[in-house]
Amino acid sequence: MGNGSSKLPWRRDNAKKTMKVKATHRSNSMSGAVDSDRRGSGMQRAMTDGALQVNFKESSFLESVDQKLNGISFDLKINDLNGNAMSNASNNTDGSGLTLLPTVQRKNSDIKVSKYRDTISDLELYNLIIAETWQGHPQIHDTGYLLLLDCREKSEYEAAHIITSRHHSALYSEYGLLMPSQLKLFQIIILYSNSSFCKNILEISKKLSEDEVEHFLLQSGSSQFFEKYPFLSTQGHYLTSDMRNTLQTMPSEILPGRLYQGNAKHALDSYIITSLGISHIVNVTLEHPNRFEDTVKYLRIQLDDRPQVDLHAWLPRTSEFVQSAIGRVSIKSQTTEKHENGKDSGDNRTPGDVSSKKEVVLVHCNLGRSRSSTVVLGYLMQACRMTLKDASRLLKDCRPTVRPNIGFLEQLLQYEKEVFGKNVSDLNDLPF
Incomplete structure (x- = not known):
């Protein structure tokens, strides 16, 4: 993260190659590289001119x-x-x-x-x-x-x-x-x-x-x-x-034991709700019901996944709802700390220091990619004081298939400006 280094696992860019290794996908074999120059990630993958880059770091x-x-x-x-x-x-x-x-x-x-x-x-x-x-x-x-x-x-x-x-x-x-x-x-x-x-x-x-x-x-x-x-x-x-093939997916864990993001099928599955101990659900869909209202507290937002839809107006309320359940989480990023304190203080972007609150939140939309991601990113900025850039990287690390639509990304940039007083992220720096 420091010295201009970027941590975008799926970005198509050029990276230094220091040693050749082999990486194979069942339907796609390609060459890879170990990159010992970038900082901050144990394993990253990116496509560069058709080559798979696998970066392994030290600990x-x-x-x-x-x-x-x-x-x-x-x-x-x-x-x-x-x-x-x-x-x-x-x-x-x-x-x-x-x-x-x-x-x-x-x-x-x-x-x-x-x-x-x-x-x-x-x-x-x-x-x-x-x-x-x-x-x-x-x-x-x-x-x-x-x-x-x-x-x-x-x-x-x-x-x-x-x-x-x-x-x-x-x-x-x-x-x-x-x-x-x-x-x-x-x-x-x-x-x-x-x-x-x-x-x-x-x-x-x-x-x-x-x-x-x-x-x-x-x-x-x-x-x-x-x-x-x-x-x-x-x-x-x-x-x-x-x-x-008998195994199924489950919601991605964003903050340890407290915040999950998933799709509508996850939110309607009693086994998943019970296994993860879900107590609060943010339902950002038009068609899917609040199935467990007897045992789970819901916030329902009936909006479509279209760039012109105004989800920005809901972000203060969704962030407040999530924060009421799990509180504030300390995730100080280097970018945020430099912005707030005027100096770098090291990269400490890994989730941790979850509040003492014992509730568990699931945020979902239909596919668990666009609307739910926008809500989660809003909470990470507002409650956790993460910049949009850092929050996006954290979310992408936890759930690689997230992808807010372009309209929601622009609304998130607007929300970042409201939270921090100015924009500290750029649309081109986001890993979507």
Whole structure:
């Protein structure tokens, strides 16, 4: 974010290429690049002259991980898929065919760590699992989209694991399952265990790095993730397309455990409302009813998704409604702090410091892209003191398919001017 650097995951621009890597989509294979010059993101994807750019960043969290890895003896004793001990057997598109993925945000760091490894938060993993394509289909239906590797003991995996995950022993099958050439076909690989520092996860991470396989480590342990998202815990196996096709999308998590954005189907699904603990809903549709009025508090705005529609007039009321439920959230961005204090104070744009209020809000329109995005962005500016530029980047990171229409974007610029006293964002800087 600083020094003129921009964090737009889907922007078609030129970026420096420092090392070639391979990235493959099930229907579209293209070259990629690791970019170590841009700041602020663990993984970004952009189209530049037909090339897929995958940028992996460094994290101070991994300094201690690397220190622990240096002291590990690599005499691996690993179970195969049948539980038998064996030795180490191995040393949604935008119209272009590219699947748009949420960006994994990272704090800046000067510490040198493996260029093939980074960390991911619970919120980021949740949004990856429940993400949708531009056609509205669940991303998880694609078996080449996300590989989750459970690095715990086999008995723990069998008792409960994150949905679609495989046990790490699959890496060392006598059949050569999931070896480096196959692993590099996955768009995203994430390792998790009881702790980010347990021996199994560090050994496997080191091995993947040696094989030049990009991957992420879940920052928290599996127990914490299960506590936050018990509905994503299962004993079942979803390894085939037919199995994955039974899974559905859910609303994207914008602020941890407090603010979600989704579509009309989500808002009409009692399982989703109950699982996420939704207490307040902003319904910005013409046709969809307030189905759960006995248990949920609603704000209904019957407006169409057209550029000439005046949604700006509703933004103070929608922001007040959301704030009455979840309060103000501290998300100080570098741009905002420079504007308010006259100096930079570091990029701290990651959601956090949610108020003590216990309510949970869902904002939805028909598809969860234009009207609902406008309402969420209005709240982030008004209550969280984020500029439109920073709020848009945060929202796009959490829900890649958001796209307010041009009329609503102009209205949001007007609202930003009212909130901050002047415009500090430009329409051309927004990631839509």
